[in-house]
Amino acid sequence: MGWHTNREFFVSWEELHRATKELARRQLPAEQWQGIIAVSRGGLVPAAIVARELNIRLVESVCVSSYDHDSQRDKVTLLKDVHCTDDGEGFLVIDDLVDTGNTLKFLRQRLPKAKFITVYAKPAGMDLVNDYVADLEQETWIHFPWDMHLHYVEPLAGQDN
Numbered sequence: 001m002g003w004h005t006n007r008e009f010f011v012s013w014e015e016l017h018r019a020t021k022e023l024a025r026r027q028l029p030a031e032q033w034q035g036i037i038a039v040s041r042g043g044l045v046p047a048a049i050v051a052r053e054l055n056i057r058l059v060e061s062v063c064v065s066s067y068d069h070d071s072q073r074d075k076v077t078l079l080k081d082v083h084c085t086d087d088g089e090g091f092l093v094i095d096d097l098v099d100t101g102n103t104l105k106f107l108r109q110r111l112p113k114a115k116f117i118t119v120y121a122k123p124a125g126m127d128l129v130n131d132y133v134a135d136l137e138q139e140t141w142i143h144f145p146w147d148m149h150l151h152y153v154e155p156l157a158g159q160d161n
Ligand SMILES: O=P(O)(O)OC[C@H]1O[C@H](OP(=O)(O)OP(=O)(O)O)[C@H](O)[C@@H]1O
Pocket: 039, 040, 041, 042, 043, 065, 066, 073, 095, 096, 097, 098, 099, 100, 101, 102, 103, 104, 125
């Protein structure tokens, strides 16, 4: 696991790779899948890792955008649709996380027969995914490695506390 304080959870590249490989392992046998659908943008890196592990070369993307509405992220719009079977049957839909579930609720209408998987899941959206690797508290904010950079921190003894 990464490490978290104050309800923030920082995920390293190595931890994301490990957890996503575990997610991929659970989708065996690979032959049951026609292809992978990445939910852009957060699902792009996990989808690449799963595609590599399952040796699946057909990787599609679906592009969505969520808007703040009354401080809730409850309006999802489709920016780019996906090319796959009509109802998504035989496809794996991959996102980095499910939080409120609004994104996946929206995509489930479009792809009712697809299998939805995420690396991380929070309680409000947990029932909307068919598989995930790690659950976190609803209040925890997940920081992904592509949103961070390494930086210096003072030794404990040098801090004002
Ligand atoms: O379950 P929800 O409450 O819908 O939240 C989960 C979604 O939020 C994040 O995407 P975001 O919309 O921030 O865009 P991004 O993937 O382009 O960064 C994340 O990648 C999931 O797709």
